[in-house]
Amino acid sequence: MPRHVVNVSVTPRGSMEILSQREVQQLSEAGSGSTYQLFRQCALAILNTGARVDNAKTILEAYADFEVHIHQLDRGVSLELRNAPADAFVDGQMISSTREMLFSALRDIVYTESELRNQRVDLSTSNGITDYVFHLLRNARTLTPGVEPRMVVCWGGHSINTEEYKYTKKVGHELGLRNMDICTGCGPGVMKGPMKGATIAHAKQRVIDGRYLGLTEPGIIAAEAPNPIVNELVILPDIEKRLEAFVRVGHGIIIFPGGVGTAEEFLYLLGILLHPDNSELPFPLILTGPQESAGYLQQLHEFVGATLGSQAQARYEIIIEDPVLVARKMKQGLAEVERFRRERSDAFHFNWLLKIEEGFQRPFDPTHENMANLELRRSTPPHELAANLRRAFSGIVAGNVKDKGIRLIEQYGPYEIHGDPEIMQPLEALLTAFVEQQRMKLPNGSAYQPSYRVVS
Template identity: 60%
Template sequence: MANTIASCTFSPLGAMSLLSKSEVAHLLDTSQGGLYKLFRNCCLAVLNCGSQIDDCKTLLEEYKDFDIRIVEQERGIKLELSNAPAEAFVDGEIIQGIREHLATVVRDILYGRELIHQFDLNHIGDLTDVVFHLLRNAGVLKADQEPNLVVCWGGHSISRKEYDYSKEVGYQLGLRNMDVCTGCGPGAMKGPMKGATIGRAKQRTGTGRYIGITEPGIIAAESPNPIVNQLVILPDIEKRLEAFIRCTHGIIIFPGGAGTMEEILYLLGILLHPSNAEQPIPIVLTGPASAAEYFAQVDGFIHHSLGEEAQSRYQIVIDDPAAVAKIMTAGALDVRNYRKQHGDAYNFNWMLHIEPEFQQPFNPTHENMNGLNLYKEQPVYQLAANLRRVFSGIVAGNVKEEGIRAIEQHGLFEIQGDKSIMEPLDQLLKSFILHNRMKLPGAAYNPCYRILD
């Protein structure tokens, strides 16, 4: 049985302690299409920080008695928790960082709802505006900030050597006054932030920014780690990925599983579009010496599926954290100069062209997964978009509540396509399973997919 705190009442932080009656009603609306389920599940994921649960369905079942209510008072509101995970408390008091993250849940769910009514989500330009408004509302976009934000991607299930290496890279970034943005979870998302705090402390340059960008479907598998001091919850995975690359000045990719490959393919697919050929975004794939084979497999898969042009967009650096940090600082300067020359914002890459295939949400149903065009007779950026959807579906089947239930009801996702792509894809996925990159160590993994001959 889960260890829980029976009852706790506290005020959310900042402006979120003041809500209108209609906002309270929306958050507590349990009807079809209401916000309560989304609100409750995201709050539970935040409270579950540090847990070894990495799928939403299991989390919801373990804490099925958890509840959160809003108590209206003369001087603002209070949040009332029932049967909340005990890990979120110290001596009966909720941890301050988790309290901040709960206020973020309130903020982003309510503001996201407002944006849905303000913008046409079938219009591509409006989709980018939604991403911009959510980031600005969260305080991520600062007009006077020099380009220094490095996005770090990588798996939540990694080895200790890989985690320590990601921490060392973060340390080198912190020494160079770089800020860090990750998917906000554990593993390769926590390591760079933890290392950067030490590097910045040595330089006496303040705490730095540790930005975590997530979305409701993945937050349970990757609960925000306690170092995140700016959390943003985007409505879906596509807007989350767009947020990463619109606000970044360089990207570091550590070893990971299906989610990391989804991120890599999303990034490469956008950069392979002819309109983005001149975009100077430094990209480094890196890990300790033990990860050399992993990156050789990833690089080989990209070669077989997307070709040499895609490979030319990144560097692979093995076992050299200082070199990675130097590439990022030099690359950020190139980004600054390019955007200044073209009159673009330092904090949000408006010039980056993103096709509808990368912005419209993909629903990984069995029919949609089986119907993906995974053949080479199409523009390479479109192939990258469809390959990204393959990994998005696998992530859903691995850790997201709806995906897990769909597999239980209808069987495995079936994937088919060009043999020259399917064979290296199959080998890559088998390697992820063998090295425990699909689930946290100790958890049995049952594949949610089948690759057809």
Template identity: 60%
Template sequence: MREPTINALVSPEGSLEILSSHEVNRLKDRSEGGLYRLFRQCALAVLNTGVETDDCKALMESHADFDVRLVPQPRGLKLELINAPAHAFVDGEMLRAIREHLFSVLRDIVYLHSLPETASGFRRDNPEDITNLVFHILRNARVLEPGRQPDLVVCWGGHSIGHDEYQYSKEVGHQLGLRGLSIITGCGPGAMKGPMKGATIAHAKQRIKNGRYVGITEPGIIGAEAPNPIVNELVIMPDIEKRLEAFVRSGHGVIVFPGGVGTAEEILYLLGILLHPNNADLPFPVVFTGQKENAEYFEMIDKFIRNALGDEAAAKYDIIIDDPVRVAQTMKQGMKDVGTFRRAMQDAYYFNWMLEIDPVFQLPFEPTHESMLALPLHRDQPPHLIAANLRKAFSGIVAGNVKENGIRQVQEKGPFEISGDPTLIEPLEAMLEQFVAQNRMKLPGSTGYKPCYRIVGGPA
């Protein structure tokens, strides 16, 4: 049975109060080049904050009659919502956090689609321009705080985790918060919500009133991972590559909890970047952690990394099992090291300009049946390129699992096919099988997982 809906007129909350007539017209434009469909999709995802779903296509179809309209006012604008999910309201009033998120979505979509048109000489395939775009989006969203000491810990991990793993991630967040550290995640449920929830309690205990719970997402994933209710700074990046760059540029260290293909994609992105020779001396603390029951999981991840990328990649992270205090202490010390280094190099605390990111990690990869099969998954290339191409393989599987366009492609043409060197492909297949066996591909309770990929073997 479908839940109740509500019609409402909503005023701005903090992010964007005025629009030009040109911007309003683009947001109303329902054609292929307009912004209406994108805004509607992201708005609906935000309105479903707290709902347990990871199927963007199903979410859109179940709310086919939802509509959002801009209502210009003499002193700003309002949004008219038609058939909005009722759980986003209390006694007819929209929850303040959801209202903030709704206008954050509007702010980022409008800004993103106006900046490239006005930026002189902007090139979408130029590494420096891409980094500048990431910077400008984060600055416009007021995520970058000059003068604040390094304290943002990126937490990655699965949206599909069990209760015990969630509780562990929450305890790690609690220990981080007790030490004055804040959290930045992909903003969804599971291991993205747990650290934030733990940190909120710790910040309250320490009377920290400016604790940060930053959520960074992108249009393709927001419908599958709606912002959790704790996020107090939401940013919509244009694609997964810029989302990942935003994490490593604005965060000061990374903690990885158990997860599935999305977490594997993030790990390979991070290690591929840290393997660049120009980044060898940059302090960037990375910790893989979980309960004692997760020890075998991280042994599997570690073995996969060493096989694919070598021991040098494995030297970039620590594995800490069942010890939230030690994880937090490691991150706290890492923050001090980052601060000392940035001061010595006269680099900003709030944005890691010195981090070298190869263009292969920046240019958007569009998963299709043709592009997935064509991925060069072989050993005749540097380790960072192996990492980049494996990252793309995992990105395609994420798309096939939860993104509307990816799900539709798989439904129409069958699973994505992946081919390559057996010494890379066979361990990849084994790890994917473990993700399926451990229910890390879809939310708990989802009816049997049907793989959106097929390993076909042979040279790429």
């Protein structure tokens, strides 16, 4: 990929990010420490915001000589960037949104590492993991007590077509006109469109505190660099804590067309909503897209019916080509969420009542062995089957776009996914459709090479 680089030092604007001498040392071990390498990768992704590259390996290789050094000052810290992407600067000055996100990454990575070394953090229980997610979000100033429910999470693909992208902007616009905020995975495509639509609507309604919250994690940030509309960026430690953050801070979710990553998120949420303890809990969930995407949404709907049953299908609504109806339905759903939480004295800013089992919280390592050993059986309870299907899609995402997954596929070949024919046949049909519709990642415009093989 072509590149232009600059060498520059930057400091945060506004409140200074303060680091201890030990934290600075962890980030300055001659570039050899794991904390430094993690921050370097996230920083490089943020500096590539707007670049038309969604392959972590390609970005890391193109800027192999990129360095970031942290210096402690009397009044805070500064970052010395060497061989940094020049597109992050205008007339020698770093773009403000890029600067904000760069120091958000520093904040989150340092805090995560510090918390993990803190013996008070309990990652051995479900409640302990939820408490950890809460503390990460609170440290990022994401949680605002007392504000009525209005945070709408939007999930969908990062490489959707033009008509689908325009539709996401229309939906975002209608949400913004009704004073709703937007939370996405912070990248391009569906992660940008609703935010872009909402910014115009918020301007029309003179909303000056509109929130465009982006939640990501280190393993995927280089593949989905934050879009510049994001005004709150949080980097969670792994995909499972990122997903839990979505459903804890979001008051409702809209799912647009996408690929395997979207299917992973959808199955994660369905698995949680299907848990018996969540049967009465209101959580508005809408699948929507333009008319040309009706077939995709129907196929996803049929896949859910074939694998998880009608009970799962009853937890969401499908709306085709009607942004106004989507926004009105979501507004009604959020009113029900507010009523439910008031009656039970639950917080508006963090959904404590939502039951999430440990199986949804434990990080899944998509090795060839773990992918082959997934229990995809008809006899598995629906909420557990949804969790395992989610892991299967997570592995495919890793093989498609994550640096570690790409290298595993290069070394050992495609993952093998085993299960009952009643599960495998709908799964293979859905994945085949994703490929035919070009909803799988296509590196450098080349034909998609599957990172998986379905075996029944």
